[in-house]
Amino acid sequence: MFDKILIANRGEIACRVIRTARRLGIRTVAVYSDADVGARHVRLADEALRIGPAPARESYLSITAILDAARRSGAQAVHPGYGFLSENEDFAEACAAAGLVFIGPPAAAIRAMGSKSAAKSLMEKAGVPLVPGxxxxxxxxxxxxxxxAAIGFPVLIKxxxxxxxxxxxxxNGPDDFMAALASCKREASAAFGxxxxxxxxYLQRPRHIEMQxxxxxxxxxxxxxxRDCSVQRRHQKVLEEAPAPGMSAERRAAMGAAACDAARAIGYVGAGTVEFICEPDGRFYFMEMNTRLQVEHPVTEMIxxxxLVEWQLRVAADELLPLAQEQIxxxxxxxxxxxxxxxxSRGFLPATGTLNHLQTPAEGVHVRIDSGIEEGDAITPHYDPMIAKLIVWDDSRERAIARMLQALGSYRIVGVGNNVEFLSRLVACPAFTSADLDTGLIEREHGYLFPAVAEAPAEVFLLAALAxxxxxxxxxxxxxSPWAARDGWRVTGAARRVLAYRHAEREVKVTVAYEAGGFRLSCDGQSVLAGGELGPRxxxxAVFDGSRLNATVVVAQERxxxxxxxxxxxxAAVDPLARSAQGREAGGGLAAPMPGKVVALLAQAGAAVERGAPLLVLEAMKMEHTITAPAAGTVKAYRYxxxxxxSDGAELVEFEEAAP
Known part of the structure; x- marks a missing residue:
């Protein structure tokens, strides 16, 4: 076994590898960019070396910088994690040339599966069924x-x-093909070179099932x-589960045999995932093979x-697989x-910011959290905006769903927008609980998953005031000091005060009267005797008229x-002395929703456009985001x-709305 390994990655997967290496007595070397100087994986590793500026191309994607770090550290092997260079055959070969063990498959296997086109041709020769294309x-x-056109629309460009x-x-049709192709090629070039x-x-209502x-x-x-990875947004997985619901023993054996045949066909070594697209009638087709550890590997570990990281290390150290098929x-x-x-609610637009407050569910036999983020850390625009992977296990799918809902309800995140409430709705969605799964579930259940904004109940304002x-x-x-006393005592009698809060466009006042037993709070026609305790986190x-209620109230400026x-x-707490903010005038500019790079201008300056017309494409966090016209009007000028x-909030387009 190795004495020291370098982890050529960041975030939660780097932390995950460190955890197993530490258990096995292996020293770890982290690498970091300028954006990750104080990152959690840097803090956890035994050593850490800088490899370059924040942009991934100049740091985590720099083979030269990473190999130099490995040489300086004296590491014997390199674990690539997933993403970045994990499926780069040049990197695997460079590691070997430098006398380092690449903790992954041979470069030839990566090359064979690195091109989806070449991989499908190889699988076709091996007799693995393919989607027509x-x-x-x-x-x-x-x-x-x-x-x-020959395949027949709808088609998938990938x-x-x-x-x-x-x-x-x-x-969906020939008129949209060229624009979609150009956009797909731009994004592919930016993300993968x-x-x-x-x-x-494009299969209708397919399931995405993969074999480890x-x-x-x-x-x-x-x-x-x-693993069933059907629940996706923007073709990225949101929920993964193992085993796949409704999987028969016969179908599992057939898919497992096909996956192992695919691995043998390329002399595969290490952890890999063979991904299949499955039709409702049970037919399955080879989609691709990921020659690395997957983000969702924890569900396989739980069942x-x-x-699996230990298995990777042992195989890379020339050991036999720890178990035979019948022993698993x-x-x-x-x-x-x-x-x-x-x-x-904004098309899953990535968010940036600092995690000012972070509380997670308690970990144990049933709950696991893999994360590269701690309270006080920042989500930057340079890398994937994942906060954590929340994994639950139980004896049955029904119990696992209940565990997940309980765990999501225990999350407390302040400082950056997040998808926790959306995940709770998704897991509770009848289509998911009944295992009516396909890759279009989120779009199909849009009404349930994206409800109209509800009014905050009165107890929310009462809790904010009590806190x-x-x-x-x-x-x-x-x-x-007696001047700091907050008992409401006045020479003329008990004091009353009013605390005002705003939710959406609604302002609510909470009247406070100080009483011997606590506070008399009145709001929206309700009046309760309130008391309680505020904890360190x-x-x-809270106690309202003798009934106990547990909540968390985090203050972030006026919110x-x-x-x-x-x-x-x-x-939002309303300051009665502050002037009301002036509404933004109609027209004006369109602001960048996050830091990024302008990759395309889609309208001419001076052109008249309709509401929703695409104006500009912004690339951020390796994804393209299209900025559209907020109303019918004229593109006066582009600022970039x-x-x-x-930068975030930069005015991108000078736009003038048409007269009503």
Whole structure:
């Protein structure tokens, strides 16, 4: 076994590898960019070395910088994690040339599966069923359009070197093909440095089921059962579970055999995933093979009781696979939810910011959290905005769903937008609970998953007010001065005061009267005798008319984040002395929703456009975001050109709305 390994990655996967290495007595070396100087993986590793500036191309994607760090550290092997260089055959070869063990498959296997087109041709020869499509090398746009027409719409355009949901477009008709192709190629080039694509028939209501495989250097290959990854947004996985609901023993055996055959066909060594697209009638087709550890590997670990990173290390150290196929058993059900900094209501737009307050569910046998983020850390625009992976396990799928809902309800995140409440709705969605799964579930259940904004109930305002009053009382104890007292005593009798809060466009006043037993709070026609305790982590144990209620109230400037019954209500404290903010005038400019780079201007300056017309494409966090016209009007001017970097909130377009 190795004495020291370098982890050529960041975030939660780097932390995950460190955890297993430490258990095995292996020293770890982290690498970091300028954006990650104080990152959690840097703090956890035994050593850490800088590899370059914040942009990934100049740091985590720099083979030269990473190999230099490995040389300086004296590491014997390199674990690539997933993403970045994990599926780069040049990196695998460079490690070998430098005398380092690459903890992954041989470069030849990566090369064989690195091109989706080449991989499908290889699988076709091996007898693995494929989705009808074009996987050739000729990338002439007119040829691709002709192939799409021959396949029949709708079709899927997919980056040949892709992964992570990037470089994928669904095209419903020939009129949309060329624009979708150009966008897909741009995104593929930016994310993978390769703009080649393939075109396939787009299956209606398919499921995405993948098989975890493992091979060693002695020709042994096993599978560790399947994962269902059907629940996706923007072709990126949101929920993963193992085993796949409704999977029969016969179908599992057939898919497992096909996956192992695919691995043997390329002499595979290490952890890999063979991904299949499955039709409702049970037919399955090879989609791709990921020659690395997957983001969702924890659900496989939870149902098998195995440590896949340990298996990777042992295989890389020329050991036999720890178990034969018949020794690998499956127990219970596991679900993984990806907690992201993003805004689901705005098309899952990634968010940035500092995690000012972070409380997570308690970990144990049933709950696991893999994260590279701690309270006080920042989500930057440079990398994937994942906050954590929340994984639960129980004896059955029904119990695992209940565990997941309970765990999501225990999350407390303040400082950056996140998808926790969306995940709670998704897991509770009848389509998910009944296992009516397909890759279009989120779009199909849009009404349930994206409800209209509800009015905050009166108890939210009562809790916000009570938390403030209890905090004032705590401060008064620290400051023993009689002028700091918060008991409401006045010469003329008990004092009354009014605390005002705003939620959406609604302003609510809470009247406070100080009484011997606590506070008399009145709001929206309700009047309660309130008291309670405020904990060190903003936990509020409230008592309203003798009934206890547990909540958390986190103060962030004028905002009060009230966590109650699995939801977070954000209300703003209203300062009666402050002037009301002036509304933004109609027209004006369109602002960047996040830092990024302008990659395309889609309208001419001076052009008249309709509401919703695409104006500009912004690339941020390796994804493209299209800025559209907010109303019918005229594009007066662009403030930035193609290739320009823009900051969050930068005015991108000077736009004038048409007269009513």
């Amino acid at each position: 074009y996987h050739g090398e000729d990338q002439d746009p007119n040829l691709l359009a002709a192939k799409a 980056a040949s070197a892709g992964g992570g949901g990037k470089g994928i477009r669904i095209v 390769d703009d080649k694509v393939l075109v396939e028939r 495989v493992f091979g060693d250097r002695f020709g042994n290959v096993v599978h560790l059962f399947e 098998t009781g195995l440590d 058993t499956l127990r219970g059900h596991a679900i993984e939810a990806r907690v992201y900094a993003e805004d689901p 403030r009053l209890l905090r004032e009382r705590q401060d008064a104890v620290v400051d023993a 903003d936990e509020l144990r 009060r984040h009230v966590f109650l019954h699995g939801r977070c209500w954000v209300v 050109g193609v290739g320009d970097q823009v």
